[in-house]
Amino acid sequence: MTRQIKKAAVIGSGVMGSGIAAHLANIGIPSLLLDIVPKELTPAEEAKGLTLESKAVRNRISTDSIKRLAKQKPAPLAAKSKATYIEPGNLEDDLERLGEVDWIIEVIVENLDIKRQLFEKIDAVRKPGTIISSNTSGISIEAMAKGRSEDFQAHFLGTHFFNPPRYLKLLEVIPTEKTDQDVLSFVKAFAEDALGKGVVECKDTPNFIANRIGTYGLLVTANEMLKGEFSVGEIDSVTGPLIGRPKSATFRTLDVVGLDTFLHVAKNVYDEVEGAEKDVFDPPSFMKEMAEKGWLGSKTGKGFFVKQ
Numbered sequence: 001m002t003r004q005i006k007k008a009a010v011i012g013s014g015v016m017g018s019g020i021a022a023h024l025a026n027i028g029i030p031s032l033l034l035d036i037v038p039k040e041l042t043p044a045e046e047a048k049g050l051t052l053e054s055k056a057v058r059n060r061i062s063t064d065s066i067k068r069l070a071k072q073k074p075a076p077l078a079a080k081s082k083a084t085y086i087e088p089g090n091l092e093d094d095l096e097r098l099g100e101v102d103w104i105i106e107v108i109v110e111n112l113d114i115k116r117q118l119f120e121k122i123d124a125v126r127k128p129g130t131i132i133s134s135n136t137s138g139i140s141i142e143a144m145a146k147g148r149s150e151d152f153q154a155h156f157l158g159t160h161f162f163n164p165p166r167y168l169k170l171l172e173v174i175p176t177e178k179t180d181q182d183v184l185s186f187v188k189a190f191a192e193d194a195l196g197k198g199v200v201e202c203k204d205t206p207n208f209i210a211n212r213i214g215t216y217g218l219l220v221t222a223n224e225m226l227k228g229e230f231s232v233g234e235i236d237s238v239t240g241p242l243i244g245r246p247k248s249a250t251f252r253t254l255d256v257v258g259l260d261t262f263l264h265v266a267k268n269v270y271d272e273v274e275g276a277e278k279d280v281f282d283p284p285s286f287m288k289e290m291a292e293k294g295w296l297g298s299k300t301g302k303g304f305f306v307k308q
């Protein structure tokens with residue numbers, strides 16, 4: 001069968017979803033960018049007399065992320081055509097529209113139960129043959145697909161983009177035993193030829209390859225910092241500019257990733273491994289306290305280096 005991706009749906013318009021939609025837009029693939037319906041009005045919306053039923057509010061999260069996209073350099077597309085390529089919406093109003101697309105990419109919060117609930121909804125409306133993938137950082141792909149229809153499972157796999165997805169080349173592709181070989185081959189070829197990615201096929205193990213190593217390295221570094229009584233600035237300096245990585249230092253990277261997402265990712269491994277390795281994947285309490293306060297990095301305007 002000849003496959004083509006003429007239109008996609010990206011579900012979850014946060015840090016990664018907006019970047020993935022922008023990357024697709026840049027290669028001329030239109031996408032629906034869907035999120036959940038907001039439950040509260042912002043003061044600005046109230047001042048404008050909007051209600052929770054107003055379209056601008058119902059589509060707010062994705063509209064915000066399009067604004068975020070516009071600030072990226074180079075801008076994904078000229079403002080006029082961008083709307084055509086990235087169509088914001090919400091899952092309640094636009095769920096049935098998933099039947100229009102050839103590839104559905106799940107990019108929502110890193111939580112197995114929430115992702116499973118979403119896949120159940122998708123299974124009911126997707127057209128047979130539609131590819132579905134998850135951008136999970138490390139949750140079991142098989143566990144996410146459990147209970148879904150045969151056709152869903154044959155077309156389901158992990159496509160793990162790295163942050164920022166428009167610039168980082170690595171794409172981990174994670175099939176399950178039930179993923180159709182044609183689907184796997186197509187996704188790998190499409191990712192290389194159309195998306196310009198360097199594909200690494202991974203086994204479905206906690207956090208796959210890059211995040212398993214990266215999370216370990218980051219947490220060991222954080223613990224060594226505490227033991228040695230170094231500062232966050234000192235650690236970022238010696239793991240960043242001083243060794244030729246101008247931006248991708250330890251805690252600055254966490255600001256970009258989002259501390260909440262990082263803690264979920266560490267837990268993916270913590271829950272699955274035994275022995276001495278387990279302790280390493282239990283993040284130090286200062287990280288958990290920061291997350292509780294909402295100091296998540298760029299996405300909340302406050303983090304290790306980001307200040308409002």
Ligand code: NAD
Nearest residue numbers: 012013014015016017035036107108109110136137163257
């Ligand atoms: P994020 O918190 O920035 O965005 C998540 C978005 O999902 C939010 O807009 C939220 O409203 C939406 N959402 C939550 N529940 C939803 C639901 N039930 N239906 C629809 N939308 C829902 O998170 P992110 O950093 O973009 O991460 C998304 C996924 O990508 C996670 O699985 C994460 O592990 C993975 N990931 C993140 C990074 C990173 O650096 N942040 C890198 C690679 C992979």
